[in-house]
Amino acid sequence: MKITEIECLVIDGEYPYVIIETDEGITGIGECFRRSPWVTKSAVDTIFRDAILSVDPSNYEEIWNLLYNIASTCGPYGSLLTAISGIDTAIWDINLKREGVPLHKKLGKKIKNSIPIYASSMKRDMSPEEEADRASFFYEEGFLFYKMHSAYPEEVDSPRDKTLKTVEAIRNKLDNNIEIMVDVNGGYSAKKAIEVGHVLEKFEVFQFEQPVHVTDLEGLKRVTESLSIPIASGECCYTVQDFKNLIEKGKPDILQPDVIKTGGITEFRKIISFLNKKEIMIHNTQPLISTAIHLHFLSINNSIKLPLEYNIEQNSLIDNPITKNSLNIQSGNILVPDDNSFGLDFDISIMKKRAKII
Numbered sequence: 001m002k003i004t005e006i007e008c009l010v011i012d013g014e015y016p017y018v019i020i021e022t023d024e025g026i027t028g029i030g031e032c033f034r035r036s037p038w039v040t041k042s043a044v045d046t047i048f049r050d051a052i053l054s055v056d057p058s059n060y061e062e063i064w065n066l067l068y069n070i071a072s073t074c075g076p077y078g079s080l081l082t083a084i085s086g087i088d089t090a091i092w093d094i095n096l097k098r099e100g101v102p103l104h105k106k107l108g109k110k111i112k113n114s115i116p117i118y119a120s121s122m123k124r125d126m127s128p129e130e131e132a133d134r135a136s137f138f139y140e141e142g143f144l145f146y147k148m149h150s151a152y153p154e155e156v157d158s159p160r161d162k163t164l165k166t167v168e169a170i171r172n173k174l175d176n177n178i179e180i181m182v183d184v185n186g187g188y189s190a191k192k193a194i195e196v197g198h199v200l201e202k203f204e205v206f207q208f209e210q211p212v213h214v215t216d217l218e219g220l221k222r223v224t225e226s227l228s229i230p231i232a233s234g235e236c237c238y239t240v241q242d243f244k245n246l247i248e249k250g251k252p253d254i255l256q257p258d259v260i261k262t263g264g265i266t267e268f269r270k271i272i273s274f275l276n277k278k279e280i281m282i283h284n285t286q287p288l289i290s291t292a293i294h295l296h297f298l299s300i301n302n303s304i305k306l307p308l309e310y311n312i313e314q315n316s317l318i319d320n321p322i323t324k325n326s327l328n329i330q331s332g333n334i335l336v337p338d339d340n341s342f343g344l345d346f347d348i349s350i351m352k353k354r355a356k357i358i
């Protein structure tokens with residue numbers, strides 16, 4: 001089998017997907033992380049495309065190494081690796097479709113039919129009371145964990161920060177019935193993170209995520225060692241080596257890999273194996289391929305107990321589907337798909353119609 005065409009489509013101007021055609025008529029569809037979609041598209045179409053035209057897609061490991069090496073002259077992390085995620089997941093899709101098996105069967109033995117998810121609220125413009133109402137709504141829907149994104153990463157230690165007031169409002173509304181997670185996306189200095197963290201301890205916050213800038217591993221270590229609540233990090237780690245560095249220098253309690261940031265399944269699989277016995281809470285902000293792949297990985301894994309992230313914001317891919325089927329969410333859980341490959345049936349003609357160009 002040979003690859004005959006590769007293209008990155010930016011659906012609705014926001015969501016980059018990679019489509020790979022083969023000479024056997026099998027089409028692979030892969031997903032990239034959604035930030036910087038046009039940088040990602042440009043990387044797929046102008047840096048990586050020519051390197052894998054005519055290549056046999058069954059060699060996913062060789063393809064990954066080739067793309068990683070090409071990216072190394074101008075990266076390799078960030079948007080280049082998220083572009084590789086789209087190519088790698090499309091290549092896995094081709095191989096799984098050719099074999100006619102679901103991903104979980106290729107990874108091991110499925111031992112779970114459904115996976116608990118947590119409600120991840122991405123808004124930063126709600127009042128504490130509005131956020132508490134939202135947490136309450138999801139609690140009533142069966143969610144036992146709620147993550148708020150707060151502080152202002154673009155304005156470190158911002159005086160406008162409402163984090164503590166929001167946590168207090170959620171506790172007042174729901175008492176200790178729901179686990180609260182606080183993600184500030186690097187919005188604090190280490191000093192401020194420790195100050196705020198001591199109050200979060202009193203509110204019994206389940207997890208304090210990315211308290212300081214992603215590059216400040218020394219600061220992260222100080223925060224982790226100063227607080228009793230678990231500190232989470234890892235959504236900006238792309239490879240096994242990145243996680244190794246994070247663990248050695250930053251010492252976070254919870255690690256957060258994401259398949260559409262780590263260059264796809266090929267490296268994600270190695271990361272999960274490397275993180276064996278560490279506490280893992282998978283990072284997951286897109287509702288289709290990345291969610292499905294994470295479900296397959298979690299379904300064969302007995303050691304990851306923490307729920308999978310699920311982005312609760314409106315999304316045009318859900319409101320106006322590009323798939324003919326959908327993932328099945330039932331009171332804070334998602335069923336693991338059993339159909340071939342990732343278990344999603346994409347409508348490529350709709351995807352092409354909704355692909356924007358600039």
Ligand SMILES: [Mg+2]
Binds near residue numbers: 183185209210235
């Ligand atoms: Mg985060």
